[in-house]
Amino acid sequence: MAFDKHKGLFPTAGHDHKTCVSSALEGAERYCREHGLRLTTLRRQVLELVWTSHRPVGAYALLEQISSEGRKAAPPTVYRSLDFLMEHGLIHRIASLNAYVGCSHLTHNHAPRFFICDQCGEAAELDDPAIDDAIARDAEKLGFRIERQTLEISGICAQCENGAIA
Amino acid sequence: MAFDKHKGLFPTAGHDHKTCVSSALEGAERYCREHGLRLTTLRRQVLELVWTSHRPVGAYALLEQISSEGRKAAPPTVYRSLDFLMEHGLIHRIASLNAYVGCSHLTHNHAPRFFICDQCGEAAELDDPAIDDAIARDAEKLGFRIERQTLEISGICAQCENGAIA
DNA sequence: TTCATAATGTAATATTATAACATTCCACGT
DNA sequence: ACGTGGAATGTTATAATATTACATTATGAA
Secondary structure (H helix, E strand, C coil): CCCHCCCCCCCCCCCHHHHHHHHHHHHHHHHHHHHHHCCCCHHHHHHHHCCCCCCCEEEHHHHHHHHHCCCCCCCCHHHHHHHHHHHHCEEECCCCCEEEEECCCCCCCCEEEEEEEEECEEECCCCHHHHHHHHHHHHHHCCEEEEEEEEEEECCCCCHCCCCCC | CCCHHCCCCCCCCCCHHHHHHHHHHHHHHHHHHHHHCCCCCHEEEEEHHHHHCCCEEEEEHHHHHHHHHHCCHHHHHHHHHHHHHHCCEEEEEEEECCCCEEECCCEEEEEEEEEEECCCCCEEEECCHHHHHHHHHHHHHHEEEEEEEEEEEEEEEEEHHCCCCC
C-alpha cells in the first residue's frame, strides 16, 4: 500500500491516499472478475466511500453519503453491500467501533488485526505471524476450530502521542 | 477457577459452576473492599446474573432477569452496573456479540482474550504470554501506546466438535 | 444530623442492525 | 431481440443495543 513506504505502519499524514484507493478498487475489481462476482455500482460506491480514509466508518455515515450522492438508500442498501464486501474480504468490520474499514491486505488470506488510534481515529492493519502462531497453538491445545477472529488494539498512535498535527 | 482442574481450558459440562460463581463473587467483594468501592446490591446482582454461565449474556437479557426478580429496572440500570463492573475488571465485554461475561482472571492484570464457541456459546478466557509479547513488540515498533484490547476467537470448541451433548 | 456525593430511578431518544416483501436488473438460452 | 429466472436493490417497518438528561434516593463523612 502507498503508506508502507513511510516510516511506520500507521497511515501517515503525508501518504498518497489516492494510491490506496485506486489499488483497493483495482484489487476488488480483479478479485470479483476472477471469482465471478458482481462488483455493482452500489457495491463499488460503498467500497470507495469506506476507502475515503483509513478511519473506520459507520454504516449510517455511509448511508448519508450514498443518499447525498443522489441514490435512494435505506439501511439495507448499505448493510447488504457491507455484507458482500466483508464476505469477500474487501473490507473488515471493527467490532469495538461498530464500523467498517477497507482491507489493506487483499493479496493474501489473513485474520484481521488492527491497531486503532483513539485520537485520530486511524486504523492500521497489521500482519504478525508471531500472533498468528501463538493463537494457532492455543487453539490446537484446546481442540478449538477457529472460524473468525477479532483483534483490535486501541490506544494512541505515535503521531498523536508526539503531538503531530492532531 | 473450578473448571481449571478439568482437561481443557473450556468450561466443561461437568464442572462445578457454583464454585466459579462463589469465587467470582468473593473475589469481587474482596477487590471492592480493598479499593474502597461499593459493590451495591444491584451491582452484585448483575455480577451474579452474568455469572449464571460461561456464556456471554446481553444487557437486555440481564435487564429482563433483574425485572423478573422484582426490581424496577430500565436500560441505564443495567448499563451502569455493567460499566462499573467492567471499569474494575470484574467482567469483560465481548464486542463481537454485544454481550458480557465474568472475568475468570481476577487475580492478575491482563488483556481480555477469549475463545468463543459458536455452537454452545461458551467463552473461555485465555492467558498466553506469547500473544501478549507479540502484541507488545508490534506496539513498540509502531510507537503505539495501548489502552484497550479486544481479542475474540470464534469457532467450534472441542466438545461441540466431538458431538458432546450439544 | 447534615451535607455532599454517589447511586439509582425514570422517560425519552439515539444508534446500529435485521426482517419481510416488492420491484428492478442482468446474464443466459432461445 | 425476447422472455425467463435468480440476483440485486428498493421499501417499509421494526428489532436490538446503548445513551442522554434530569429527578430522586441512599450513603458515608464531617
